[in-house]
Amino acid sequence: MENFKHFFTENSVLSRVQKAQETIWLNRHKQPFAKCAQNLELDMSDINDAEARLSRFAPLIEKLFPETQNKHGIIESPLIYINNMKTLLRQKYNAPLEGKLLLKQDSHLAVAGSVKARGGIYEILKHTEDLAVEHNLITPGDDYTILVLPQNRNFFRQYTVQVGSTGNLGLSIGIISAAIGYKVIVHMSADAKQWKKDLLKKYGVIVKEYSGDYGEAVKHGRSLSEQNPASYFVDDENSRNLFLGYSVAGKRLQQQLKSLDITVDERHPLFVYIPCGVGGAPGGISFGLKQIYKDNVHCFFIEPVQAPSMLIGMATGLKNKISVQDIGLTGSTQADGLAVGRPSSFVGEIMQHLLSGIFTVNDKKLYRFMQDLNKSEHIFLEPSACAAFQGICQINGSKQMKQYLQENNLSSKMTNATHIVWATGGSLVPADIQQKYLSSVF
Numbered sequence: 148m149e150n151f152k153h154f155f156t157e158n159s160v161l162s163r164v165q166k167a168q169e170t171i172w173l174n175r176h177k178q179p180f181a182k183c184a185q186n187l188e189l190d191m192s193d194i195n196d197a198e199a200r201l202s203r204f205a206p207l208i209e210k211l212f213p214e215t216q217n218k219h220g221i222i223e224s225p226l227i228y229i230n231n232m233k234t235l236l237r238q239k240y241n242a243p244l245e246g247k248l249l250l251k252q253d254s255h256l257a258v259a260g261s262v263k264a265r266g267g268i269y270e271i272l273k274h275t276e277d278l279a280v281e282h283n284l285i286t287p288g289d290d291y292t293i294l295v296l297p298q299n300r301n302f303f304r305q306y307t308v309q310v311g312s313t314g315n316l317g318l319s320i321g322i323i324s325a326a327i328g329y330k331v332i333v334h335m336s337a338d339a340k341q342w343k344k345d346l347l348k349k350y351g352v353i354v355k356e357y358s359g360d361y362g363e364a365v366k367h368g369r370s371l372s373e374q375n376p377a378s379y380f381v382d383d384e385n386s387r388n389l390f391l392g393y394s395v396a397g398k399r400l401q402q403q404l405k406s407l408d409i410t411v412d413e414r415h416p417l418f419v420y421i422p423c424g425v426g427g428a429p430g431g432i433s434f435g436l437k438q439i440y441k442d443n444v445h446c447f448f449i450e451p452v453q454a455p456s457m458l459i460g461m462a463t464g465l466k467n468k469i470s471v472q473d474i475g476l477t478g479s480t481q482a483d484g485l486a487v488g489r490p491s492s493f494v495g496e497i498m499q500h501l502l503s504g505i506f507t508v509n510d511k512k513l514y515r516f517m518q519d520l521n522k523s524e525h526i527f528l529e530p531s532a533c534a535a536f537q538g539i540c541q542i543n544g545s546k547q548m549k550q551y552l553q554e555n556n557l558s559s560k561m562t563n564a565t566h567i568v569w570a571t572g573g574s575l576v577p578a579d580i581q582q583k584y585l586s587s588v589f
């Protein structure tokens with residue numbers, strides 16, 4: 148703590164963060180998109196490349212996961228209005244909410260039941276294509292469904308995939324890798340829920356459990372993988388591929404907004420609220436949206452009060468050189484998907500001039516949001532995903548947010564605004580555990 152003391156002066160936003168109080172941090176380094184876009188290491192052509200790869204693999208996905216048949220192997224989630232929840236948020240949380248409120252249901256993405264179905268599956272498909280082309284199993288233009296032939300599955304069986312995870316990334320990587328034929332080892336942190344480990348074992352995945360946090364699970368996974376030349380390590384903290392897999396969400400959302408006749412332009416701003424762990428998922432999605440909507444989209448992340456890793460990394464400028472433990476927080480939270488002590492420095496770098504701000508939220512509130520959403524809309528989300536509602540409750544009420552709206556010339560446009568709460572997980576939670584969550588009293 149000594150080294151970081153000067154950041155945490157009395158009454159600063161960071162002093163509230165350090166005391167584990169709910170906070171709004173606004174990004175003073177945000178710039179007009181046109182000014183910072185050229186300096187980013189990735190751009191729209193990278194997203195287009197990722198989208199094309201997902202299309203090439205769609206017939207294979209359809210074959211491996213019949214649940215994706217209705218979308219022909221494209222894994223995408225619904226975008227729906229939640230007007231009952233909007234009324235409830237107004238009445239119960241005093242959220243002075245104007246404009247449209249929608250839920251992006253990545254909680255119901257096929258195959259992995261969470262936002263990780265974007266980045267995790269994409270990363271394994273990219274790795275698979277690289278291996279398959281290198282070893283002449285396929286040539287560009289081929290029908291990728293030939294990869295399910297027994298001789299090809301046996302080929303992939305010689306290779307191992309490993310990943311460190313708090314739960315959902317392990318599920319997504321584990322399920323897709325096992326389906327293609329790889330050996331899979333998932334290194335799970337102490338926060339990971341038991342049902343996620345049990346589900347993976349059913350797919351034949353080796354689950355290694357650690358008593359430490361996410362950082363420790365990643366460290367062990369990485370070093371074990373390095374000892375095996377036939378092993379590929381999915382590096383959640385640094386992977387450009389994961390990030391690009393998430394970023395395709397931007398183009399898909401644009402289509403969905405169009406088909407709902409929702410305009411996003413200078414007079415009709417778009418706000419998105421996305422729960423944040425290490426940063427890859429919310430960073431990638433925001434990056435994709437920024438490429439499309441530029442200054443007309445306002446991206447906010449939400450983190451638990453005990454694990455605001457991206458917030459402290461960005462607010463101090465230290466990126467991954469600071470952890471929540473360094474400032475006396477525990478890093479542990481019921482929001483297992485967000486239980487990360489140290490942020491991705493790569494995501495912090497890319498988002499430095501793009502992100503609007505970060506909110507923190509108490510664990511107890513996550514359960515209240517969960518129960519309220521279930522009561523009003525009959526939709527179930529896991530605790531991590533419910534963090535997104537903290538953003539929408541703050542957007543128009545607090546002094547800081549009023550200032551943000553003024554500075555960005557938004558105050559008079561809020562009746563035209565569209566707000567999207569990004570629901571990042573929940574559909575795979577077993578029914579008995581859902582019931583337990585829903586009947587808990589806080």
Ligand SMILES: *Cc1c(COP(=O)(O)O)cnc(C)c1O
Pocket residue numbers: 261262263315316422423424425426427428429484485487529531532571572573
């Ligand atoms: C992983 C996860 C997130 C955050 O993604 P990061 O890439 O770790 O920032 C949010 N919600 C859920 C449910 C997740 O599983």
